[in-house]
Amino acid sequence: TGIFERENGGGFLTDHFPSARKAIWYFEGIYAYSPQIPGVRFPGLTHPGIVGTAPSAELLNIWNERERKLAETGHESLKLCEVLHQRPLANLPTSDNCLLGKIQEGTAEWQKIANEAARTIPGRENGGNCDIKNLSRGSKVYLPVFVDGANLSTGDMHFSQGDGEVSFCGAIEMSGFLELKCEIIRGGMKEYLTPVGPTALHVNPIFEIGPVEPRFSEWLGFNLIVFSLRPRPPAMSVSAFVSLDPAAAHRQLLPAARPRPPAPRLRRLVVLRAASVSAVAEESAAARGRLECLSQVAGVLGTQWGDEGKGKLVDILAQRFDVVARCQGGANAGHTIYNSEGKKFSLHLVPSGILNENTQCVIGNGAVVHLPGFFKEIDGLESNGVSCKGRILVSDRAHLLFDFHQVVDGLREVELGNSFIGTTKRGIGPCYSNKVIRNGLRVSDLRHMDTFGAKLNTLLKDAAMRFKGFEYSSKTLKEEVEKYEKFAERLGPYITDTVHFMNESILQKKKILVEGGQATMLDIDFGTYPFVTSSSPSAGGICTGLGIAPRTLGDIIGVVKAYTTRVGSGPFPTELLGKTGDLLRASGMEFGTTTGRPRRCGWLDIVALRYCCQINGFSSLNLTKLDVLTGLKEIKLGTSYCTEDGKAIESFPADLDILEQTKVTKKRRTSCDALV
Numbered sequence: 323t324g325i326f327e328r329e330n331g332g333g334f335l336t337d338h339f340p341s342a343r344k345a346i347w348y349f350e351g352i353y354a355y356s357p358q359i360p361g362v363r364f365p366g367l368t369h370p371g372i373v374g375t376a377p378s379a380e381l382l383n384i385w386n387e388r389e390r391k392l393a394e395t396g397h398e399s400l401k402l403c404e405v406l407h408q409r410p411l412a413n414l415p416t417s418d419n420c421l422l423g424k425i426q427e428g429t430a431e432w433q434k435i436a437n438e439a440a441r442t443i444p445g446r447e448n449g450g451n452c453d454i455k456n457l458s459r460g461s462k463v464y465l466p467v468f469v470d471g472a473n474l475s476t477g478d479m480h481f482s483q484g485d486g487e488v489s490f491c492g493a494i495e496m497s498g499f500l501e502l503k504c505e506i507i508r509g510g511m512k513e514y515l516t517p518v519g520p521t522a523l524h525v526n527p528i529f530e531i532g533p534v535e536p537r538f539s540e541w542l543g544f545n546l547i548v549f550s551l552r553p554r555p556p557a558m559s560v561s562a563f564v565s566l567d568p569a570a571a572h573r574q575l576l577p578a579a580r581p582r583p584p585a586p587r588l589r590r591l592v593v594l595r596a597a598s599v600s601a602v603a604e605e606s607a608a609a610r611g612r613l614e615c616l617s618q619v620a621g622v623l624g625t626q627w628g629d630e631g632k633g634k635l636v637d638i639l640a641q642r643f644d645v646v647a648r649c650q651g652g653a654n655a656g657h658t659i660y661n662s663e664g665k666k667f668s669l670h671l672v673p674s675g676i677l678n679e680n681t682q683c684v685i686g687n688g689a690v691v692h693l694p695g696f697f698k699e700i701d702g703l704e705s706n707g708v709s710c711k712g713r714i715l716v717s718d719r720a721h722l723l724f725d726f727h728q729v730v731d732g733l734r735e736v737e738l739g740n741s742f743i744g745t746t747k748r749g750i751g752p753c754y755s756n757k758v759i760r761n762g763l764r765v766s767d768l769r770h771m772d773t774f775g776a777k778l779n780t781l782l783k784d785a786a787m788r789f790k791g792f793e794y795s796s797k798t799l800k801e802e803v804e805k806y807e808k809f810a811e812r813l814g815p816y817i818t819d820t821v822h823f824m825n826e827s828i829l830q831k832k833k834i835l836v837e838g839g840q841a842t843m844l845d846i847d848f849g850t851y852p853f854v855t856s857s858s859p860s861a862g863g864i865c866t867g868l869g870i871a872p873r874t875l876g877d878i879i880g881v882v883k884a885y886t887t888r889v890g891s892g893p894f895p896t897e898l899l900g901k902t903g904d905l906l907r908a909s910g911m912e913f914g915t916t917t918g919r920p921r922r923c924g925w926l927d928i929v930a931l932r933y934c935c936q937i938n939g940f941s942s943l944n945l946t947k948l949d950v951l952t953g954l955k956e957i958k959l960g961t962s963y964c965t966e967d968g969k970a971i972e973s974f975p976a977d978l979d980i981l982e983q984t985k986v987t988k989k990r991r992t993s994c995d996a997l998v
Contacts, residue, residue: 323347323494347481347494352941353615354481354494363615364482369457370500371480371493374449375465376473377440381447381523385440389414413441449527453493455483460532466511466525476500617876619834621864624841625934627888629921630881631946633657636674636837644832646675647684647824648839649867650857652723653695654748655839656914665706672699673837676708684820687719688857688867690753691765693809716813717820718766723753726785733789754856756781765817768810775803821869828874836864842934850978853892861938880940882931884948887921889914893981896924896960910950925988927960933974958988
């Protein structure tokens with residue numbers, strides 16, 4: 323990246339930056355940083371600055387005549403700033419520093435072409451040097467064809483760029499490879515491209531934005547910068563580049579295709595050591611820069627079977643976000659965090675950002691809320707000096723989880739016998755079951771206590787019919803309704819249309835951090851079914867659980883424990899059943915936040931981790947509890963699966979019979995650094 327010297331041409335901002343400057347950039351995953359501009363990182367939106375077709379001789383003559391007039395009369399019509407207005411508004415053909423490929427310099431042919439060839443600085447009817455930063459993966463360009471074969475060319479690769487190269491070198495330049503798919507549309511110039519001049523050659527290429535964020539508009543004519551209602555200037559004059567009548571603009575807007583973006587590859591690995599996890603944000607300016615560069619809407623998700631340390635990371639990040647939101651699950655997700663005085667808080671429903679006094683906490687529509695437990699957490703927080711008033715919003719669309727759901731959860735486990743799932747018995751599954759069969763009660767039902775009892779009675783009656791051990795009476799129903807009348811009054815200030823709140827927050831450019839519960843390997847669709855939770859703790863659950871559009875999502879951080887743990891039943895390919903597993907459990911204090919049950923421990927499963935990365939498209943991984951492994955002489959990684967007869971298993975199996983019989987190939991490592 324550079325700025326030209328004022329005397330060497332300068333740029334649009336030359337009055338502010340008159341001296342030459344240069345910055346060398348280094349790529350770090352999806353970001354670039356420069357030693358010359360410390361503390362700043364730019365996310366990559368890689369694109370070519372130039373794409374266009376070859377002009378015909380007729381069009382070339384039109385350009386030369388038009389730009390000759392601009393050079394002669396431009397000073398009469400346009401004055402930009404101290405330097406620019408003194409220069410011609412068009413650069414005419416010249417043989418100075420002319421590059422003509424394989425044509426030998428100095429020959430008659432070379433001289434003739436050099437005196438007629440158009441300069442490549444401005445964009446024109448053929449496309450050219452348009453510097454559109456959204457011309458990235460998945461986008462489309464409709465270019466006119468003026469000569470046989472079109473002679474499409476592209477290049478001038480940019481890693482990142484602002485809204486145009488206002489300083490002439492205002493992009494992060496790079497080398498790279500482009501993969502293009504081209505097709506000829508016969509009659510396309512007449513059908514798609516709007517005439518903007520006296521001949522059929524006077525057209526504008528059209529750019530259709532792809533799925534890569536950020537997207538600031540849906541369509542863009544290459545030379546249409548601002549729409550104006552003032553009288554239309556002569557076709558393709560300088561003023562025509564910043565003005566177009568609305569009717570012509572309307573004709574140029576093409577329906578935007580919205581293909582699903584390809585899942586991004588894993589880009590970088592961030593290591594947080596548990597011994598100093600609370601101080602990570604203060605380690606260095608570079609670390610602070612990485613945190614501050616997180617996208618407006620970011621998510622923290624588990625990559626294993628839960629208990630990876632998501633709450634600690636959310637607590638660290640929350641101070642840089644305006645909103646922290648829970649999108650799914652309920653009191654089965656336990657997060658342990660500490661305040662500045664070392665006080666321990668074990669949260670289940672309240673988002674981990676509650677300890678940061680400037681953070682608004684949201685419990686989204688995808689969560690299920692057990693009000694007795696919710697108020698118990700609030701009382702515990704406030705008794706320790708943490709203010710919750712006005713700082714927690716509960717979705718009116720979230721479903722209510724009752725005590726009877728917990729009873730039913732336990733009865734269901736007993737019914738399964740030796741095939742029990744090993745749930746937390748917090749009633750999560752039964753509550754989501756009522757949601758799916760459409761007879762559950764939502765938070766909004768608390769506003770209508772006149773019908774609340776009848777709806778609750780239906781739920782209790784269904785449970786009594788289904789489970790022999792479940793009984794209730796009219797007295798039980800009455801007591802429950804009376805209890806929830808009090809809850810309704812207390813919960814009133816918390817109840818919010820969180821879908822509206824979240825989308826308004828996005829429009830207001832507030833930073834939002836989504837806190838996932840459980841983890842991808844417990845996802846109802848992608849986990850080791852049926853030994854899973856009843857919601858979607860993967861990236862898709864963020865959108866459905868909060869009511870926000872997929873395109874608003876930016877960074878998604880996957881939290882990975884340096885080894886693997888699991889609570890409850892279900893396959894665990896890298897599980898350690900001997901002394902090493904016991905050592906990991908004791909050293910890592912692996913006992914459930916929600917249940918207190920000892921967690922099953924095993925080596926890090928790379929196959930399962932890769933599977934989670936494919937599903938979620940993580941922008942980064944956060945490795946936790948690496949220090950737990952420091953006392954081990956040898957560390958193993960589960961790197962691949964195969965069948966009993968040695969046949970490789972290419973992907974994570976859905977069939978539990980296959981998974982139970984899977985053999986894991988383990989690679990030995992002698993230090994923790996080998997994991998990084």
